[in-house]
Amino acid sequence: MKKEPFVTYGQLKEIVKKYPTPFHLYDEAGIRKNAEAVKEAFSWNPGFKEYFAVKATPNPFILELFKECGIGCDCSSMTELMLADALGFDGPEIMFSSNATPPEEFLYADKIGAVINLDDFTHIAFLEKTIGRIPETISCRFNPGGLFQISNSIMDNPGDAKYGFTLEQLIEGFRLLKEKGAKRFGLHAFLASNTVTNAYYPALAKTLFEVAVTLKEKTGAEIRFINLSGGIGIPYHPDQEPNDIYAIGEGVKKVYEETLIPAGMGDVAIYTELGRYMTGPYGCLVTSAVHEKHIHKEYIGCDACAVNLMRPAMYGAYHHITVMGKEDCACDHKYDITGSLCENNDKFAIDRMLPKIDIGDLLVIHDTGAHGFSMGYNYNGKLKSAEILLKEDGSTQLIRRAETPEDYFATFDCFEVYQRLDAIKKGWM
Numbered sequence: 001m002k003k004e005p006f007v008t009y010g011q012l013k014e015i016v017k018k019y020p021t022p023f024h025l026y027d028e029a030g031i032r033k034n035a036e037a038v039k040e041a042f043s044w045n046p047g048f049k050e051y052f053a054v055k056a057t058p059n060p061f062i063l064e065l066f067k068e069c070g071i072g073c074d075c076s077s078m079t080e081l082m083l084a085d086a087l088g089f090d091g092p093e094i095m096f097s098s099n100a101t102p103p104e105e106f107l108y109a110d111k112i113g114a115v116i117n118l119d120d121f122t123h124i125a126f127l128e129k130t131i132g133r134i135p136e137t138i139s140c141r142f143n144p145g146g147l148f149q150i151s152n153s154i155m156d157n158p159g160d161a162k163y164g165f166t167l168e169q170l171i172e173g174f175r176l177l178k179e180k181g182a183k184r185f186g187l188h189a190f191l192a193s194n195t196v197t198n199a200y201y202p203a204l205a206k207t208l209f210e211v212a213v214t215l216k217e218k219t220g221a222e223i224r225f226i227n228l229s230g231g232i233g234i235p236y237h238p239d240q241e242p243n244d245i246y247a248i249g250e251g252v253k254k255v256y257e258e259t260l261i262p263a264g265m266g267d268v269a270i271y272t273e274l275g276r277y278m279t280g281p282y283g284c285l286v287t288s289a290v291h292e293k294h295i296h297k298e299y300i301g302c303d304a305c306a307v308n309l310m311r312p313a314m315y316g317a318y319h320h321i322t323v324m325g326k327e328d329c330a331c332d333h334k335y336d337i338t339g340s341l342c343e344n345n346d347k348f349a350i351d352r353m354l355p356k357i358d359i360g361d362l363l364v365i366h367d368t369g370a371h372g373f374s375m376g377y378n379y380n381g382k383l384k385s386a387e388i389l390l391k392e393d394g395s396t397q398l399i400r401r402a403e404t405p406e407d408y409f410a411t412f413d414c415f416e417v418y419q420r421l422d423a424i425k426k427g428w429m
């Protein structure tokens with residue numbers, strides 16, 4: 001599939017007059033349209049709800065867009081719970097899917113009425129001790145172990161993953177939770193990440209539905225929802241075929257009709273916690289070419305670096321790059337596109353064929369809308385960029401300002417050196 005930016009060169013030239021590069025830009029129209037498609041694909045299930053995985057794009061303005069679309073939040077930490085709470089999401093609109101959970105996070109999740117999704121059998125006692133009881137609605141995460149395969153291809157390796165209960169622990173756990181007062185149960189699993197196949201969700205659903213039937217038979221628990229979690233991927237590479245969310249919804253429906261309905265479980269709600277699929281393609285990192293370097297290879301040095309987008313450095317992930325205004329030029333130059341970190345893996349692309357790049361060219365790094373800004377860090381004392389929303393009417397809104405040295409030094413504010421840092425900053429800014 002040909003990859004084109006959601007922003008035109010003309011629009012971008014205007015945007016950079018107002019906001020200096022680098023920044024992450026998000027596409028409101030794309031996010032809304034896709035959110036509606038996800039809801040429609042699962043509309044056959046009356047209880048369906050998507051809980052957006054906040055960790056993918058933890059920005060209140062993005063969460064607000066989802067709230068308007070009737071989408072909830074899937075939180076994994078205290079600050080994510082605080083964001084959901086501050087934006088007025090109702091308890092049942094918040095899923096708390098965490099692991100190795102600190103007690104204060106369970107306390108807060110319970111206080112705001114979030115649905116707690118337990119990661120481990122021992123968390124039953126830990127939760128009870130922490131909040132003083134077991135909530136009436138509770139969910140548990142499943143880990144089947146072994147390899148997760150679809151047909152002959154290995155999708156992922158749950159046997160090596162830290163998450164979830166074994167099947168035996170789930171049976172024992174549901175019994176125990178029931179004894180302790182739980183009335184409504186949920187079941188959850190996340191078995192493969194960034195799957196670019198319509199077969200993942202139906203295969204996962206089949207596994208979870210069969211486990212749900214077993215749990216109902218063995219424990220008598222009333223299973224209210226099954227949470228297929230995240231994992232639907234996006235085509236980062238132009239050679240990849242995008243997922244068809246309608247085919248995925250139909251695939252899950254077929255398994256639902258084959259497995260749950262015959263077991264008298266036709267009232268179970270389907271939940272999802274998609275992150276990447278909801279925002280990934282609707283964000284990009286905009287950066288300027290600042291340097292060119294000709295040594296053993298050809299390098300272009302940008303004003304963004306791995307702190308703005310870690311995926312290429314961390315996973316060797318491919319992110320497509322468009323040199324704006326040169327879309328129709330031949331890709332006859334081979335470049336490494338780098339950031340400025342003192343780390344040789346700080347490269348957005350290696351040996352990438354692109355049009356000739358000139359200093360000052362604007363580069364759009366595609367598909368950074370999920371797990372992009374949010375994985376950022378401050379190595380080399382680099383500051384995090386701004387986030388900007390390209391609205392449906394073509395206007396822009398700053399939805400997070402860029403970090404300043406003051407932000408970077410803020411955690412020293414209880415030390416004497418802070419006064420000197422502050423004076424230095426005032427001196428040169």
Ligand SMILES: *Cc1c(COP(=O)(O)O)cnc(C)c1O
Binds near residue numbers: 056229
């Ligand atoms: C990360 C995560 C998600 C979202 O995953 P994507 O691959 O972005 O869809 C959903 N649920 C849980 C529990 C997660 O950890």
